Amino acid sequence: MAAMPTVTDVALAAGVSRQTVSNVMNSPGIVRADTRERVEAAIAKLGYRPHASARRLRTRRSSTIGIRLDPMIDGISGSVLDRFLHALTEQADRLGLRVLLFTATSPEDEITQLQRLNDGADVDGFVLTSTFAGDPRTEWLIENGISFVTFGRPWGTNDMNDPQHLWVDVDGWAGLHQATRAAQETGARRIGYIGWPSPSGTGEDRRRGWRDAMLERGDVTENDLAALEVVTVDGVAEGTAAMQELRRSAGVLDAVLCASDSLALGAMIANPDRVPVTGYDNTPIAAAIGLSSVDQSVEEVAAGVLELLTGEFGGHVSGAPESDEPRHRMVTPRLVVREFAAIPMDESA
Amino acid sequence: MAAMPTVTDVALAAGVSRQTVSNVMNSPGIVRADTRERVEAAIAKLGYRPHASARRLRTRRSSTIGIRLDPMIDGISGSVLDRFLHALTEQADRLGLRVLLFTATSPEDEITQLQRLNDGADVDGFVLTSTFAGDPRTEWLIENGISFVTFGRPWGTNDMNDPQHLWVDVDGWAGLHQATRAAQETGARRIGYIGWPSPSGTGEDRRRGWRDAMLERGDVTENDLAALEVVTVDGVAEGTAAMQELRRSAGVLDAVLCASDSLALGAMIANPDRVPVTGYDNTPIAAAIGLSSVDQSVEEVAAGVLELLTGEFGGHVSGAPESDEPRHRMVTPRLVVREFAAIPMDESA
DNA sequence: AAAAAAGATTTGATCGATCAAATAAATTCA
DNA sequence: TGAATTTATTTGATCGATCAAATCTTTTTT
Numbered sequence: 001m002a003a004m005p006t007v008t009d010v011a012l013a014a015g016v017s018r019q020t021v022s023n024v025m026n027s028p029g030i031v032r033a034d035t036r037e038r039v040e041a042a043i044a045k046l047g048y049r050p051h052a053s054a055r056r057l058r059t060r061r062s063s064t065i066g067i068r069l070d071p072m073i074d075g076i077s078g079s080v081l082d083r084f085l086h087a088l089t090e091q092a093d094r095l096g097l098r099v100l101l102f103t104a105t106s107p108e109d110e111i112t113q114l115q116r117l118n119d120g121a122d123v124d125g126f127v128l129t130s131t132f133a134g135d136p137r138t139e140w141l142i143e144n145g146i147s148f149v150t151f152g153r154p155w156g157t158n159d160m161n162d163p164q165h166l167w168v169d170v171d172g173w174a175g176l177h178q179a180t181r182a183a184q185e186t187g188a189r190r191i192g193y194i195g196w197p198s199p200s201g202t203g204e205d206r207r208r209g210w211r212d213a214m215l216e217r218g219d220v221t222e223n224d225l226a227a228l229e230v231v232t233v234d235g236v237a238e239g240t241a242a243m244q245e246l247r248r249s250a251g252v253l254d255a256v257l258c259a260s261d262s263l264a265l266g267a268m269i270a271n272p273d274r275v276p277v278t279g280y281d282n283t284p285i286a287a288a289i290g291l292s293s294v295d296q297s298v299e300e301v302a303a304g305v306l307e308l309l310t311g312e313f314g315g316h317v318s319g320a321p322e323s324d325e326p327r328h329r330m331v332t333p334r335l336v337v338r339e340f341a342a343i344p345m346d347e348s349a
Numbered sequence: 350m351a352a353m354p355t356v357t358d359v360a361l362a363a364g365v366s367r368q369t370v371s372n373v374m375n376s377p378g379i380v381r382a383d384t385r386e387r388v389e390a391a392i393a394k395l396g397y398r399p400h401a402s403a404r405r406l407r408t409r410r411s412s413t414i415g416i417r418l419d420p421m422i423d424g425i426s427g428s429v430l431d432r433f434l435h436a437l438t439e440q441a442d443r444l445g446l447r448v449l450l451f452t453a454t455s456p457e458d459e460i461t462q463l464q465r466l467n468d469g470a471d472v473d474g475f476v477l478t479s480t481f482a483g484d485p486r487t488e489w490l491i492e493n494g495i496s497f498v499t500f501g502r503p504w505g506t507n508d509m510n511d512p513q514h515l516w517v518d519v520d521g522w523a524g525l526h527q528a529t530r531a532a533q534e535t536g537a538r539r540i541g542y543i544g545w546p547s548p549s550g551t552g553e554d555r556r557r558g559w560r561d562a563m564l565e566r567g568d569v570t571e572n573d574l575a576a577l578e579v580v581t582v583d584g585v586a587e588g589t590a591a592m593q594e595l596r597r598s599a600g601v602l603d604a605v606l607c608a609s610d611s612l613a614l615g616a617m618i619a620n621p622d623r624v625p626v627t628g629y630d631n632t633p634i635a636a637a638i639g640l641s642s643v644d645q646s647v648e649e650v651a652a653g654v655l656e657l658l659t660g661e662f663g664g665h666v667s668g669a670p671e672s673d674e675p676r677h678r679m680v681t682p683r684l685v686v687r688e689f690a691a692i693p694m695d696e697s698a
Numbered sequence: 699a700a701a702a703a704a705g706a707t708t709t710g711a712t713c714g715a716t717c718a719a720a721t722a723a724a725t726t727c728a
Numbered sequence: 729t730g731a732a733t734t735t736a737t738t739t740g741a742t743c744g745a746t747c748a749a750a751t752c753t754t755t756t757t758t
């Protein structure tokens with residue numbers, strides 16, 4: 001409550017000028033050692049903290065990144081974004097960055113919010129989640145020259161290497177490839193897959209991981225694969241229905257892989273033969289139910305996002321864009337294998 | 350990208366002074382109508398947005414509230430806090446407030462963060478979640494005269510009415526009382542309860558809701574109640590174990606109420622007789638599984654929190670604390686009844 | 699040892715907005 | 729109508745920090 005001391009107070013106490021105090025905080029290297037110590041002592045004694053807004057006004061940098069808090073459709077898979085948000089906040093903090101939230105009701109509304117935060121100099125850049133093909137947000141941000149990184153690769157017409165679009169993503173192909181391999185190693189041959197309908201880039205990516213691993217091993221033909229696959233939108237009830245359909249179409253099943261934990265949980269419900277089910281996202285539900293699942297390392301994703309983002313606005317704005325360093329990061333997920341199902345369920349439907 | 354216009358630019362364009370532009374934005378009432386329109390036109394034409402940091406520096410107000418992002422222990426019940434965070438961000442936005450996140454590893458660490466954000470004038474106040482008895486954070490905040498509101502009542506020695514501690518909470522007693530009543534109305538008489546161990550204020554509150562409703566109706570005696578109750582820490586596996594114990598100790602059961610959806614999910618797993626189970630928090634899991642659950646209206650909580658918080662720092666700081674208006678809000682939860690269990694499970698353990 | 703170069707510190711201006719007090723304009727009153 | 733009010737608008741100072749350039753020190757070079 002006592003009025004916070006300012007640089008001037010510190011300067012007075014240390015017998016130096018304002019600027020020297022500022023230098024001690026921002027470029028300690030150029031201050032002589034003994035002077036620096038004296039200033040640091042004064043800072044500690046007075047309990048000085050730089051006034052964030054004053055600094056931002058002068059430096060024209062907010063040291064804040066904006067991120068939209070998604071409405072959390074599902075609540076199961078949604079938890080990945082929560083974990084990501086947590087990891088991001090934590091790591092941003094270590095870099096002296098703050099995380100500012102906002103919400104929006106539609107992509108158009110979101111653009112309005114992006115503009116508001118950017119124009120008000122509230123943020124230096126944005127982190128976008130849940131990207132989709134033809135995403136108007138990224139387009140707008142690029143047009144306006146605003147820094148951003150997406151969690152999720154650009155799914156449009158091969159703009160994966162657009163140098164203006166920085167992104168971090170998890171290699172869903174590798175995740176399902178690995179999960180399929182792991183199942184094969186336990187002796188499974190007929191491995192089913194419950195995935196998402198085609199327009200979803202993420203879904204297609206995961207699906208190919210399964211397909212490729214299946215074909216590589218050569219136990220099944222292209223034709224067999226069709227019967228081993230069911231496509232449905234995400235959800236627990238949908239997973240149950242898909243599992244029932246899969247059991248009809250596939251006959252014998254040695255294992256089932258799902259594009260999400262929601263689907264996997266649903267599949268478990270219609271699983272009287274106790275076929276091993278593997279989910280995706282390693283949500284708390286998977287842990288609680290004892291489901292194997294593919295874990296997206298949100299920490300790695302967060303680290304990548306921050307690296308790219310700070311490189312963008314922290315880096316020297318002018319000059320060559322150091323074109324040799326990669327403009328994206330692909331994180332390899334990790335299969336978490338769990339003892340199968342402490343939860344036998346049998347079905348009536 | 351083009352340099353943002355400032356008040357001066359707008360003033361020039363509208364043929365007025367800086368201050369008039371400022372007045373149009375902050376106290377439009379004192380500006381003559383025709384002048385105001387002229388200024389507004391200029392603002393629109395230039396696309397002017399006030400520079401947030403400059404304003405904050407001058408007004409000594411950040412219009413930002415800080416909230417700690419919890420590590421999400423469980424992921425199931427954790428989603429309540431996520432929903433709350435979402436509601437808070439959305440409603441704060443409407444009031445022109447921003448939500449800034451931070452993380453902390455312990456209450457002590459959290460105090461450090463609180464201080465950092467407060468001293469740097471990053472925030473005007475805080476929202477605390479997950480309060481507990483003897484919480485050092487609230488104590489520290491009060492000592493330092495920093496505005497805050499907690500989601501969760503103070504659980505310590507009856508400081509519920511401490512005028513310095515503003516809080517909003519959900520009436521767990523009412524929630525379980527209502528859930529018990531609802532079960533009784535379907536004809537259930539022997540209604541079990543799986544709750545949390547005693548030091549938890551929240552747990553005790555919910556438990557009493559069940560007990561009181563049971564005793565009020567008079568179907569059971571105090572003694573019967575002991576056999577109808579199991580206490581355990583939160584978790585899915587714990588819920589399963591508790592349900593097994595409950596079935597042993599209680600014999601016939603007409604319904605089971607749980608202190609959380611995690612416990613309820615666990616209980617469902619050891620529920621061959623398909624006894625109706627009711628959870629608490631109305632998480633997506635409850636919806637997915639078809640579990641009745643007590644819903645904490647996070648929107649109402651968020652509204653209450655913001656009302657109290659803005660009343661605190663938006664209100665005229667000096668003067669009498671308008672002692673007649675209540676310093677807290679108690680939100681009544683709502684029972685969401687679901688068709689019981691599309692999910693029959695049987696158990697082997 | 700004097701001149702040149704490098705290093706450390708200080709001074710004045712500035713970022714963009716609002717506050718407080720001063721001035722100008724419109725209104726009311728005698 | 730002219731003075732007294734009330735209402736609108738403007739001017740100068742300020743919030744707390746950093747930038748850019750100027751001054752003062754120290755070190756290096758010849």
